[in-house]
Amino acid sequence: MTAPLVMRGVGKRYRRRWALRDCTLAIPERAIVGLAGANGAGKSTLLGLTVGLLAPTEGSLEVLGRDPRLEPEVLAGVGFVAREAPLYRSFTVGDTIRFARATNPGWDASVAGEFLTRLSAGDRVSALTAGERSRLALAVALGKRPRLVLLDEPFERLDPLAAREFLQLLMDGVSELEATVVIASHVIADIERVSDHIVLLGDGQVRLEGSAEELISTHRLLTGAARPLGRIAGVEEIVRKRSSGRQMTLLVRIDGRVVDPSWSVDEIGLEDLLLAYMAPERLPGPEAPEKGRLRWHG
Amino acid sequence: MAWVTWRQHRHQLLIGLALIVALALAALVTGLPMQTAYEREALSSCLPPAARSGCDIIVRHFQSEYGGRVDVAGYLILLPALVGMFIGAPLLARELEHGTHRFAWTQSLTRRRWLLSKTLLLALAVTLGAVILSAIVMWWRHPFDGLEGRMSPGGFEIQGVVVPAYALFALSLGVLAGAALRRSLAAMSLTLAVFVAVRLAVAELLRPRYRSPEHETMAGLVPGAHARDWVLSNSLVDAVGRHITSAREDLAILHAQQARIDPQEYLLSLGWRRALSFQPADRFWTFQLIEAGIFVALAAALLAVTVWFVRRSPS
Numbered sequence: 001m002t003a004p005l006v007m008r009g010v011g012k013r014y015r016r017r018w019a020l021r022d023c024t025l026a027i028p029e030r031a032i033v034g035l036a037g038a039n040g041a042g043k044s045t046l047l048g049l050t051v052g053l054l055a056p057t058e059g060s061l062e063v064l065g066r067d068p069r070l071e072p073e074v075l076a077g078v079g080f081v082a083r084e085a086p087l088y089r090s091f092t093v094g095d096t097i098r099f100a101r102a103t104n105p106g107w108d109a110s111v112a113g114e115f116l117t118r119l120s121a122g123d124r125v126s127a128l129t130a131g132e133r134s135r136l137a138l139a140v141a142l143g144k145r146p147r148l149v150l151l152d153e154p155f156e157r158l159d160p161l162a163a164r165e166f167l168q169l170l171m172d173g174v175s176e177l178e179a180t181v182v183i184a185s186h187v188i189a190d191i192e193r194v195s196d197h198i199v200l201l202g203d204g205q206v207r208l209e210g211s212a213e214e215l216i217s218t219h220r221l222l223t224g225a226a227r228p229l230g231r232i233a234g235v236e237e238i239v240r241k242r243s244s245g246r247q248m249t250l251l252v253r254i255d256g257r258v259v260d261p262s263w264s265v266d267e268i269g270l271e272d273l274l275l276a277y278m279a280p281e282r283l284p285g286p287e288a289p290e291k292g293r294l295r296w297h298g
Numbered sequence: 299m300a301w302v303t304w305r306q307h308r309h310q311l312l313i314g315l316a317l318i319v320a321l322a323l324a325a326l327v328t329g330l331p332m333q334t335a336y337e338r339e340a341l342s343s344c345l346p347p348a349a350r351s352g353c354d355i356i357v358r359h360f361q362s363e364y365g366g367r368v369d370v371a372g373y374l375i376l377l378p379a380l381v382g383m384f385i386g387a388p389l390l391a392r393e394l395e396h397g398t399h400r401f402a403w404t405q406s407l408t409r410r411r412w413l414l415s416k417t418l419l420l421a422l423a424v425t426l427g428a429v430i431l432s433a434i435v436m437w438w439r440h441p442f443d444g445l446e447g448r449m450s451p452g453g454f455e456i457q458g459v460v461v462p463a464y465a466l467f468a469l470s471l472g473v474l475a476g477a478a479l480r481r482s483l484a485a486m487s488l489t490l491a492v493f494v495a496v497r498l499a500v501a502e503l504l505r506p507r508y509r510s511p512e513h514e515t516m517a518g519l520v521p522g523a524h525a526r527d528w529v530l531s532n533s534l535v536d537a538v539g540r541h542i543t544s545a546r547e548d549l550a551i552l553h554a555q556q557a558r559i560d561p562q563e564y565l566l567s568l569g570w571r572r573a574l575s576f577q578p579a580d581r582f583w584t585f586q587l588i589e590a591g592i593f594v595a596l597a598a599a600l601l602a603v604t605v606w607f608v609r610r611s612p613s
Contacts, residue, residue: 051404055610076406086397088306095305102302103405103412137401144406 002065003027004148004180005050010059012045019045021204023059027180027197031211032171034195035184036274041201043184044083047150050182051080064147076106079141079179083152085134087125094121096136097143104144111177112143115169131162135169142173149174149181155190167194188278192271200277207277212270219273222250222263234258240276251276299407299415307420310385314427317377322434329438332364336441345444357445368442374435374456378464379493381424386472387485389416390608394480413608417473417601424469428462435461447526447579451501454528454585463590463597468493470600477607500592506530508588511575515539517566526579537569 005027012020020042027033037043048054049061052068052075061067066074087096093116101107115135125133134154141149151170155163171194174181182199185191191198198215200208208215219239222232226248229238234256242249251268252258258265268276304311336342341360344353390413393399403409435457439448448454455464471492475485511530516523534542547565554564577585 053400053403072408072410073406075404075408078404080400080404082397082400082404084397086401088398088401089396091305099302099305100405102299103402103407105406140401140405 002029002062004029004064005182006062007046007049008060010046010049010056010061012042012049012054013057018057018204020049020201023204023206025199025206025209027182027199028211030178030180031197032174032195033180033182033197033199034191035182035199035201036188036191036278037184037186037201037207038278039186041186042204043186043201044152045204046201047080047082047152047182047184050148050150051075051078076104076144077147079144079146079149081134081137081141081151081154084157085137085154087133087137087140089124089126091125092121093119093123093125093128093136096125096140097121100140100143106145108143108145111145111173112139114173115139115142129162130157131159131166134158134162134166138166138170138173142177142179145177147177147179149177149179151181151183153185154183155185155187163190188271188274192269192274198270198274200274202278208274215273216267216270218253218255219268220252220254220258221266221268222252222258223266224248224263232258232260232263234260240279299412300419303416303419306416307385307389311423314381314385314423318427318430318434321374321431325434325438328367332367332438332441335360335363341441342444360441361445364442368439368452371435371439371456372452374431375497377431378428378461378468379490380468381428381465382468382470382472382489382493383486385420385424386469387476387489388482389420389473389476390604391476391480391482391485394476395482409608410605413473413605414601417469417604421466421469421597424465425462428465432457432459432461445525447528447582449526449528449577449579449582449585451505451528454582455501458582458586459590460586460593463593464497466597467496467593467600470597470604471496474600474604474607477604477611496596500589504592505585505589506577508585509577509581511577513573513575515571515573517571524574524576528577528579529574530577531573531575533573534565534570535573537571539573541573542570 003026005025007023007025010020010023011018023042023046035043035046045054049056050063050068052063052072055069064074064077068074068078088099091099097109097112097116100112101109116139119128119132119136123132125136128136134157138151138154141151149170154166154170158166167190170181183191183195195212197211198208199206210218222235224247226243226246229241229250232238232252234254235252235258236255237253238250239253240251250263251273339356339360341356344357390399393402399409402412407415436443439453439457443453446453448457454460468489472485472489475488475492476482479485479488514524515535534547536542550565550568550570551561554561557564
């Protein structure tokens with residue numbers, strides 16, 4: 001089984017600015033991938049490249065084993081919901097489904113139907129709520145029975161309840177289709193809930209990639225007295241350093257066990273880990289870390 | 299894709315249909331009295347070069363009675379431009395403006411097929427409409443074509459096969475402008491500007507040269523001799539064929555008037571003659587086919603550029 005999405009040194013430049021640079025990754029089959037990153041980190045660019053809406057400036061990519069720019073037919077196996085779920089506003093729900101049927105030879109009405117239970121065919125798209133609209137867009141994306149599903153900021157305009165409902169529908173749908181899913185979001189909490197694989201982008205580069213367990217098991221928080229830092233046994237790299245008063249907290253990547261008794265070693269949750277990677281190297285204004293669960297953000 | 303195209307463009311297509319129906323009715327209402335008068339006054343026996351007595355009065359009367367309508371019909375040259383502006387330009391620009399191309403182009407159909415099916419289906423509808431319109435005009439203008447011919451731009455450009463060709467060109471141009479500018483309004487303006495420029499350039503620079511014009515030099519102006527031809531130039535030449543400027547002509551006429559001689563006679567006595575160059579009326583269909591060929595070829599080329607552009611442009 002090949003990876004449904006492979007990128008090798010992919011870069012995309014808009015005029016002078018690189019939106020994505022030197023991006024190398026392989027998404028495992030049937031994974032639920034959280035594509036995290038701050039606004040402007042390159043998430044939409046990465047998805048745009050994957051569906052062939054954009055052409056890479058450098059590097060090469062394979063979607064379901066093929067280059068989406070050279071063989072756009074591969075898009076039949078990719079379900080994509082762009083940011084803000086663009087649909088034809090003047091269409092009704094029925095028109096939209098008919099459009100999807102007309103433009104997708106492999107259309108499966110029964111898959112799409114599950115998302116449309118509470119929508120009536122005569123409703124205009126422009127009159128739908130954000131949640132209903134997202135469901136309709138998802139119905140179109142999954143009704144073509146894709147092997148790879150890409151969602152760009154799907155929760156952005158949804159209230160928490162609608163977001164949860166959307167996520168539930170999505171998970172039911174993809175488990176039935178046995179599809180791989182990539183969810184791009186800047187809200188880490190959304191991603192953390194469902195993802196078993198993480199790709200973190202920052203300033204157009206891949207900062208972190210791996211399965212959730214792998215990432216958690218290779219990172220630790222070290223807390224101890226402030227001191228000049230040298231090598232710590234078992235630590236591969238110090239990712240972030242934060243001192244408050246006489247105490248110091250380190251986020252480290254480990255390659256063994258940290259046994260140094262002068263550090264207290266804690267596991268870090270996925271959400272905190274991602275936020276720590278997204279945060280700038282030096283955080284302004286030291287704060288005392290909370291007891292028990294250490295946080296890296298405000 | 300037929301349903302998709304219909305669903306997305308039904309407003310434009312229905313408005314187009316309504317326009318054709320309205321024009322057909324207008325043609326019927328204004329055309330029938332014209333045809334009746336034509337029959338009643340037996341104008342067919344007055345067509346040039348016939349010189350039945352009294353014909354000049356009959357013809358002049360007919361022309362002054364109905365000439366205004368023919369002038370109004372001249373505005374029909376704008377219709378192809380409207381096709382480009384209101385059907386062609388928004389085709390891609392509206393998708394790009396609203397971001398819906400991210401929806402449309404990520405379904406299973408490749409965007410090349412999406413673009414080609416939509417454009418070609420619309421082209422078919424536009425061609426059909428334009429052919430109907432052209433046929434209506436040909437029936438309506440028929441009495442005037444007999445008198446004045448249809449070789450001059452006023453008649454040539456609103457009938458025959460050039461009408462669908464202009465419309466296809468405008469459609470293609472609009473689609474490309476929309477792809478390049480990504481804004482409906484800007485694309486519509488550009489479409490109008492380029493369409494007018496190309497149409498004028500072809501009419502002024504190319505059409506007179508599709509076939510080499512015929513020349514004729516004659517003593518005086520015979521009224522009606524070339525009424526149905528497209529006269530490209532009409533000037534005075536002296537006995538050895540040199541061109542006489544209008545200033546000199548005016549001076550000579552003034553001179554004759556002062557001397558109380560008939561100016562026409564006087565110019566003849568100087569050995570001055572009238573030189574015409576013209577495209578004869580019987581070249582109408584040849585010219586129609588050449589001009590239609592040019593615009594259909596341009597339309598095809600623009601469509602090819604659009605397909606290439608849409609394939610490679612970032613979205």
